[in-house]
Amino acid sequence: DVKVTQSSRYLVKRTGEKVFLECVQDMDHENMFWYRQDPGLGLRLIYFSYDVKMKEKGDIPEGYSVSREKKERFSLILESASTNQTSMYLCASSSSGRLMGNEQFFGPGTRLTVL
């Protein structure tokens, strides 16, 4: 089975802190994604990556950055956390580059609270 894991299920941070959210997948997938999920807003894409060391901005990249040094790992970084970044963060991965129709496999999510 494809497995996508995220480093924390729950995280509490203070305003201004630098926050790292880690995601690891074990199926050699090329594509990895970071979404945030908020009630009434669905899932919104923050950043995605098609390959190691490459990244592309999604719909809401402001206040975030990402790192993909290894194929299996995709990190989301909040450079200076703010209260409006309190949310559920979901990582996902999928195979085969830019081909359409490939299933995305999701991690369990990290619920981040910024105080």
Next chain:
Amino acid sequence: AQTVTQSQPEMSVQEAETVTLSCTYDTSENNYYLFWYKQPPSRQMILVIRQEAYKQQNATENRFSVNFQKAAKSFSLKISDSQLGDTAMYFCAFHGGSQGNLIFGKGTKLSVKP
């Protein structure tokens, strides 16, 4: 830009009955995929069903089926013989064109009542 609309924020259904969740989308693409994902309470999001726009036949996965109306840009999910384990958030998603990522609707919270 592509958009996905789910007009029913919440729905409920009695166990063993049938329920239909609505989804409409907007695109100028000819080839694309549509998905329904399920997110049970406190559990991971999983794929329920997938439909390619070029296929005429509606996709079916056990108790889950879709009604894909390409001209109307409608993609509804029918759940037959609803079970308590079907209680979840359901997200409709679009994948097409030059985008590598999915476009999600805002979700429908489905409650199955005993």
